[in-house]
Amino acid sequence: xxxxxxxxxxxxxxxxxxxxxxxxSLVLMERAGLQVFWSMQKxxxxxxKVLVLCGSGNNGADGVVIARLLTLGGYQTDVCILGKPxxxxxxMEKQIEIGRNxxxxxxxxxxxxxxxxxxxxLFGVGLSREIKGTYRETIESLEHFQGKIVAVxxxxxxxxxxxxxxGCAVRxxxxxxxxxxxxxxxxxxxxxxxxxxxxxxxxxxxPPSFGSGLFACTREELKTLVRKPDGNKGSFGKVFLVxxxxxxxxxxxxxxxxxxxxxxxxxxxxxxxxNREMFACxxxxxxxxxxxxxxxxxxxxxxxDWADVIGIGPGIGISHLSERLLELLLKLVKKPLVIDADGLxxxxxxxxxxxxxxxxxxxxxxxxxxxxxxxxxxARWKENPIEITEKTAEELxxxxxxxxxxxxxxxxxxxxxxxxxxxDGMATAGSGDVLTGLILGLxxxxxxxxxxxxxxxxxxxxxxxxxxxxxxRAAMLAGDLIDAAGEILKEL
Numbered sequence: 001x002x003x004x005x006x007x008x009x010x011x012x013x014x015x016x017x018x019x020x021x022x023x024x025s026l027v028l029m030e031r032a033g034l035q036v037f038w039s040m041q042k043x044x045x046x047x048x049k050v051l052v053l054c055g056s057g058n059n060g061a062d063g064v065v066i067a068r069l070l071t072l073g074g075y076q077t078d079v080c081i082l083g084k085p086x087x088x089x090x091x092m093e094k095q096i097e098i099g100r101n102x103x104x105x106x107x108x109x110x111x112x113x114x115x116x117x118x119x120x121x122l123f124g125v126g127l128s129r130e131i132k133g134t135y136r137e138t139i140e141s142l143e144h145f146q147g148k149i150v151a152v153x154x155x156x157x158x159x160x161x162x163x164x165x166x167g168c169a170v171r172x173x174x175x176x177x178x179x180x181x182x183x184x185x186x187x188x189x190x191x192x193x194x195x196x197x198x199x200x201x202x203x204x205x206x207p208p209s210f211g212s213g214l215f216a217c218t219r220e221e222l223k224t225l226v227r228k229p230d231g232n233k234g235s236f237g238k239v240f241l242v243x244x245x246x247x248x249x250x251x252x253x254x255x256x257x258x259x260x261x262x263x264x265x266x267x268x269x270x271x272x273x274x275n276r277e278m279f280a281c282x283x284x285x286x287x288x289x290x291x292x293x294x295x296x297x298x299x300x301x302x303x304x305d306w307a308d309v310i311g312i313g314p315g316i317g318i319s320h321l322s323e324r325l326l327e328l329l330l331k332l333v334k335k336p337l338v339i340d341a342d343g344l345x346x347x348x349x350x351x352x353x354x355x356x357x358x359x360x361x362x363x364x365x366x367x368x369x370x371x372x373x374x375x376x377x378x379a380r381w382k383e384n385p386i387e388i389t390e391k392t393a394e395e396l397x398x399x400x401x402x403x404x405x406x407x408x409x410x411x412x413x414x415x416x417x418x419x420x421x422x423x424d425g426m427a428t429a430g431s432g433d434v435l436t437g438l439i440l441g442l443x444x445x446x447x448x449x450x451x452x453x454x455x456x457x458x459x460x461x462x463x464x465x466x467x468x469x470x471x472x473r474a475a476m477l478a479g480d481l482i483d484a485a486g487e488i489l490k491e492l
Contacts, residue, residue: 001215001454004418005180006386007125007160009212010204013179017205025091028202029058033065035200036119036152036176037073043174043196045148046116047075053138055122055156056083056092062152063121064095064104071104078107078115082122082134112145120170121152125160125182130167139168151175154182155193162384163190171195179204183214183386186418187406213415214386217458222492224447224455225263236265237444240288240307241437242325242343243314244271249278251315251341251433254478256285258437259311261486262459264444268303270325290321300328309336309443310359313343314433322346333359336443336452340364340436348373355397360449364401364436390416399453401439403432407461409453417454422461425468430478435460438485462488 005013017023040047052067054060060083070077079099083092099106112118120142122135131139139157142149149172154160157169163184175194177185184190185197206212228235239259244252252271259267268286269279276289290299304310310333316322326346329337330353337359339347344365347354354361367378374392381388385408393400393410402408407419439456447455463484467476470484 001221001417002218003180003206003212004183004186004214004216005212006183006214007127009210010125010160010179010182013204013206013210016207017203020207021205023203023205025058026094028204029062029065029091029095031202032062032152032178032200033069035178035202036062036066036150037069039174039176039198039200040117040150045150045174048116049114050075050077050117050119051110051112051115052077052079052119053122054079054081054083054092055135056081056085056087056089057124057126058089058091059121059124059152061089061092061095063119064092064099066119066121066152067104068099068102071102078105078110080107080110082138112141116147117150118142118145118147119150119152120156120172122156122170124153127156127166128159131157131169132167136168139170142170148173149195151194153177154185155190158184158190158193160184162386163187164383165189165193169193174198176200178202180206181216183418186216186420187385188404191406213413214418215416216418216420217454221451221455221458222488224451225442225445225489225492227263231265233265236263237308237441237446238266238268238306239264239440239444240268240270240303240310241314241440242270242310242312242316242322242329244269244275245315245317245319245322246272246274247317248315249275250430253279253282254430254482255311255314255433255437255440256282257479257482258434258485259441259444260284261482262438262441262456263489264441268307270299270303272321292321296321296324297328300325300332304332304335307335309338309440311338311340311436311440313338313340314436316342318342318345326350327353330354330357333357335359336362336449338362338364338436338439338443340432341369344369344373351396357397360399361397362399362401362439362449362453363396364403364432364439366403366432370402386416390414399450401453401457403435407457409450409457411450415450417457419457419461421458422464423468423473425471425473425476426461426464426481428476428478431464431481434478434481434485459485459488
């Protein structure tokens with residue numbers, strides 16, 4: 001997994017590197033400036049005339065370094081400092097002095113349309129207040145700029161911890177961030193303002209005791225999926241899935257297909273008796289059908305003994321039978337349990353039963369289901385998604401997968417993973433059912449619950465990107481995700 005930090009955490013790492021490791025802040029600035037300068041060249045930005053906009057803090061000081069390097073490189077460059085001299089940091093004062101000695105051009109006014117590229121070094125990761133006054137006027141003047149914009153560490157106006165826009169924000173074509181990716185660059189709307197994101201190593205050191213629990217999923221997680229050549233259908237795991245209803249067959253089919261396509265050895269689906277004929281198209285799945293006359297507790301106990309992992313929710317509908325099945329699973333299960341879709345709707349009011357469950361539980365709500373379950377509005381969640389997801393996972397005692405454009409996976413112990421892959425083509429009926437099946441399939445093969453949730457989300461999103469490249473985002477279907485997931489696993 002890739003380490004992600006908030007703005008406050010990044011400031012703490014800066015302090016540790018400078019004070020404990022005795023790395024001079026001016027050296028860090030020089031390395032930061034070089035990384036931005038090299039990135040601008042590598043990305044082929046138009047550098048015939050560059051404007052560097054600087055604030056009064058150390059982000060502005062980075063900007064002065066960049067302007068010096070551009071000038072030394074033969075590029076016509078102007079620097080405009082919007083910050084007041086009485087607010088300059090000592091590093092900013094020093095960089096201005098060095099810049100004047102090197103003969104860089106400082107200007108007090110400018111016309112944005114004279115430049116081919118603008119460097120945003122106004123605010124760094126410490127910004128927490130709404131932007132106003134001259135800064136706001138300047139940022140708003142960039143909205144119709146026809147050239148390229150480069151953000152230094154983070155686009156000015158984006159909250160480094162939540163991705164929120166603090167009144168207004170610079171919309172960059174390229175952001176070069178230092179040390180580690182910031183949460184605000186990974187979450188929307190901040191991610192939409194960052195443009196292409198490059199993480200640059202400038203020498204910031206993370207101590208072993210740092211303890212940040214925020215990460216991004218990477219391809220490395222998929223490498224843990226190793227098929228044993230002497231394995232059998234039992235050793236690759238058995239899944240018991242309660243899915244489907246009289247009205248809905250597709251959710252059970254998609255979820256079940258994803259279970260087996262992700263590598264699980266055996267699958268049994270519990271579904272209403274009316275679905276028996278429909279499952280003729282899915283001969284690989286065993287069935288346990290039920291109706292009003294079925295002894296549900298006996299059915300559940302028998303299959304809990306048989307299965308390695310259990311899932312409930314895709315297409316089960318809202319009925320006394322589906323509610324009874326959920327209650328029985330919560331009371332009796334001691335193995336990993338994944339609850340999705342209608343199972344989440346039925347979970348409302350059963351929080352005490354959920355907390356008392358003896359097996360690890362993974363909940364996979366989209367934001368509407370999350371709001372219905374918790375009473376926390378979607379708008380409120382979006383204000384501080386990481387904190388709210390972590391707090392809810394802890395309160396419910398579960399692994400919580402909050403599905404959004406940037407899905408968050410939090411454990412009850414406070415570890416959180418951000419998924420950075422995927423696309424809007426995945427916003428199609430059945431996509432969530434596929435994710436449930438993938439997580440169940442990975443659990444069945446022995447991945448630990450939090451690992452399975454993170455890896456399942458990542459595999460699902462990577463499959464979405466592969467499917468989009470073949471079908472186009474508008475034309476994608478949930479079934480395309482299953483096929484694409486199989487192709488990705490084949491690459492391994």
